[in-house]
């Protein structure tokens with residue numbers, strides 16, 4: 425687009441990057457500059473429209489924060505509260521919700537609040553991955569779907585790993601799958617006694633994500649983690665607390681009042697001190713967690729293509745199976 429057809433000498437065989445660029449340029453033959461420019465503009469326009477259709481949000485024209493379809497985000501008393509808001513679907517996480525949580529966390533990391541809270545609306549915290557996510561197959565087929573999902577999941581979990589402020593889960597009801605595994609990346613987890621914690625990965629032909637293959641054995645012991653992550657044992661809130669996944673359990677009747685009173689008090693603590701303490705506690709682990717996240721996503725990319733997984737999804741969608 426800037427220089428016209430390729431007229432420079434071919435780079436040496438060991439200069440792999442320059443050679444790949446030269447090959448791509450040379451393959452365009454005598455394409456005129458103007459056409460190349462137009463092709464470039466068309467490509468970028470198509471990417472930006474596919475980002476919009478894939479659910480990525482843009483700020484308003486005046487730079488105000490984006491509106492969310494699957495979340496309610498509020499900020500008061502020094503607390504940014506991100507509420508999963510698909511109560512009729514038990515707050516199952518669809519593709520839009522993964523994108524929106526990522527955006528909401530990015531915004532919360534830069535706003536004036538001192539702590540950030542994730543919670544659910546309705547009777548569930550979240551039923552985990554929305555199993556209908558697997559029905560929206562792109563033109564590249566199931567392999568492309570698996571690849572895109574692995575990228576989405578890696579970015580999503582990466583935001584939790586890198587989140588710089590105290591991050592608290594207010595678990596208002598049962599939690600399933602990825603809604604459970606990511607709890608290992610929070611700084612505190614407060615739960616109603618009505619909640620349960622369930623990671624039915626083997627039942628679904630899946631494998632652990634959310635860095636749980638690393639955080640759960642550390643938090644609760646390898647064998648307790650195996651009971652959850654391999655055998656799908658569902659824990660009560662009290663069991664999850666005994667095993668260290670949950671910080672404290674409250675009676676359902678007084679849960680909201682007790683938790684928010686405590687969080688408002690915490691939010692008054694000096695924000696920089698809390699941020700720095702988190703950094704000191706978490707930074708040693710960050711590199712490891714990103715490596716674990718990458719490995720888990722690549723294993724899952726394969727799992728999603730397995731008969732075991734596909735059969736489990738079909739079973740759920742045809743109403744033959746529930747947890």
Ligand SMILES: CCCCC/C=C/CC(=O)SCCNC(=O)CCNC(=O)[C@H](O)C(C)(C)COP(=O)(O)OP(=O)(O)OC[C@H]1O[C@@H](n2cnc3c(N)ncnc32)[C@H](O)[C@@H]1OP(=O)(O)O
Pocket residue numbers: 512513514516517522551552553554555556557573574576577600601602603624625628630633740745746747
């Ligand atoms: C980018 C991709 C990343 C992928 C990351 C991978 C993550 C792994 C996981 O998270 S594994 C966990 C997956 N979750 C499940 O298997 C839960 C499936 N849901 C159920 O088993 C049940 O719905 C229930 C036990 C959570 C609740 O049962 P209950 O009888 O109380 O309620 P309903 O079944 O009637 O649910 C109400 C409506 O909500 C829909 N729904 C609930 N959960 C999900 C879900 N996870 N995915 C899709 N849809 C869900 C349910 O179908 C009902 O819809 P309807 O009213 O239209 O019938």
